[in-house]
Amino acid sequence: xxxxxxxxxPGQSAEAKRELLKKxxxxxxxxxxxxxxxxxxxxxEVSKDDWAxxxxxxxxxxxxxx
Amino acid sequence: xxxxxxxxxPGQSAEAKRELLKKxxxxxxxxxxxxxxxxxxxxxEVSKDDWAxxxxxxxxxxxxxx
Amino acid sequence: xxxxxxxxxPGQSAEAKRELLKKxxxxxxxxxxxxxxxxxxxxxEVSKDDWAxxxxxxxxxxxxxx
Amino acid sequence: xxxxxxxxxPGQSAEAKRELLKKxxxxxxxxxxxxxxxxxxxxxEVSKDDWAxxxxxxxxxxxxxx
Amino acid sequence: xxxxxxxxxPGQSAEAKRELLKKxxxxxxxxxxxxxxxxxxxxxEVSKDDWAxxxxxxxxxxxxxx
Amino acid sequence: xxxxxxxxxPGQSAEAKRELLKKxxxxxxxxxxxxxxxxxxxxxEVSKDDWAxxxxxxxxxxxxxx
Numbered sequence: 001x002x003x004x005x006x007x008x009x010p011g012q013s014a015e016a017k018r019e020l021l022k023k024x025x026x027x028x029x030x031x032x033x034x035x036x037x038x039x040x041x042x043x044x045e046v047s048k049d050d051w052a053x054x055x056x057x058x059x060x061x062x063x064x065x066x
Numbered sequence: 067x068x069x070x071x072x073x074x075x076p077g078q079s080a081e082a083k084r085e086l087l088k089k090x091x092x093x094x095x096x097x098x099x100x101x102x103x104x105x106x107x108x109x110x111e112v113s114k115d116d117w118a119x120x121x122x123x124x125x126x127x128x129x130x131x132x
Numbered sequence: 133x134x135x136x137x138x139x140x141x142p143g144q145s146a147e148a149k150r151e152l153l154k155k156x157x158x159x160x161x162x163x164x165x166x167x168x169x170x171x172x173x174x175x176x177e178v179s180k181d182d183w184a185x186x187x188x189x190x191x192x193x194x195x196x197x198x
Numbered sequence: 199x200x201x202x203x204x205x206x207x208p209g210q211s212a213e214a215k216r217e218l219l220k221k222x223x224x225x226x227x228x229x230x231x232x233x234x235x236x237x238x239x240x241x242x243e244v245s246k247d248d249w250a251x252x253x254x255x256x257x258x259x260x261x262x263x264x
Numbered sequence: 265x266x267x268x269x270x271x272x273x274p275g276q277s278a279e280a281k282r283e284l285l286k287k288x289x290x291x292x293x294x295x296x297x298x299x300x301x302x303x304x305x306x307x308x309e310v311s312k313d314d315w316a317x318x319x320x321x322x323x324x325x326x327x328x329x330x
Numbered sequence: 331x332x333x334x335x336x337x338x339x340p341g342q343s344a345e346a347k348r349e350l351l352k353k354x355x356x357x358x359x360x361x362x363x364x365x366x367x368x369x370x371x372x373x374x375e376v377s378k379d380d381w382a383x384x385x386x387x388x389x390x391x392x393x394x395x396x
Contacts, residue, residue: 003337007240009331017115021122024361025118027357037119039121044110046240046241050243051238053235055219055237067183087254090156093159094152105252106251154386169383177380182307184286184303187285201370203269224291229288313347316351316355319352320351
């Protein structure tokens with residue numbers, strides 16, 4: 001029954017995503033006792049040009065000196 | 067005023083989507099009496115690699131014997 | 133696998149919601165051939181004070197002459 | 199801490215999106231006094247074939263005489 | 265056609281929300297030239313117990329010395 | 331930068347939620363190497379009357395013999 005929706009920037013490999021989906025499911029099950037089969041997780045990718053923090057896109061922020 | 071947001075995997079033709087959007091709108095109107103023009107429906111597609119049930123992606127689950 | 137998320141204003145009875153959930157599920161199954169058991173539908177209620185069209189809340193719009 | 203999620207159709211340039219992200223952030227800060235760095239804004243693009251109003255996709259509506 | 269969805273913590277008055285909804289709508293119209301009547305904005309409130317940054321809820325973070 | 335949004339039914343204590351938020355954040359960090367402070371997690375609660383699987387609400391399903 002629980003839905004976990006992950007919004008992140010692109011760039012993760014299919015394999016790394018499998019790992020992420022497994023670990024998030026396991027963490028939810030561990031914390032709540034839910035049945036694994038009841039846990040749905042989806043990943044949505046938002047480009048760094050379409051994501052802003054403090055009015056600056058992640059692309060702009062990545063160009064600034066650390 | 068109502069918003070219906072559909073999250074599904076890719077693969078549906080534009081024509082099939084038109085049909086789906088019509089039928090969901092009609093179902094909402096039928097169940098609630100809302101004006102059709104007030105009903106918004108959007109479709110978001112999530113790849114089978116980005117969707118997990120029980121920690122397994124839909125891609126992995128499709129490879130397993132039924 | 134499909135997720136249908138309905139965002140609407142409060143006021144619908146539990147019975148009317150059951151009807152809505154049934155009809156939306158049936159419409160999705162009818163339009164796509166999906167298995168009913170794979171269709172998840174959730175309803176989120178947003179107050180008329182928290183919903184604006186054209187900058188006016190649904191509460192403000194309801195007070196204006198038709 | 200606030201999250202602003204924009205759902206719109208494709209077609210906006212990266213530059214126009216930067217402008218939109220800045221203006222939405224500034225509007226939120228202006229209206230609430232929140233710290234700019236706390237405001238996250240994401241943009242999701244939904245195709246005109248995947249968006250319906252009154253059961254008609256935005257693509258169908260655009261083909262009809264005004 | 266655009267949808268703006270704001271997720272924030274509770275505590276804002278109805279009047280302050282009206283102001284926020286107006287300003288976000290105006291900012292969207294200003295940045296894109298969209299018709300005001302086409303802009304939908306909804307506000308969802310998430311409690312500080314239900315929102316975490318770095319694994320700490322906003323409630324926990326508020327208790328820590330600045 | 332990543333956003334994790336959990337949709338679940340009500341009933342979890344504030345303490346259990348803190349645990350869930352911590353474990354999901356840790357799982358994301360472990361799987362991706364992201365900085366903990368960059369991980370936002372929000373929880374949205376949807377009542378069992380507002381959540382259907384296969385056209386039946388979770389309330390209706392809970393009343394049926396296992």
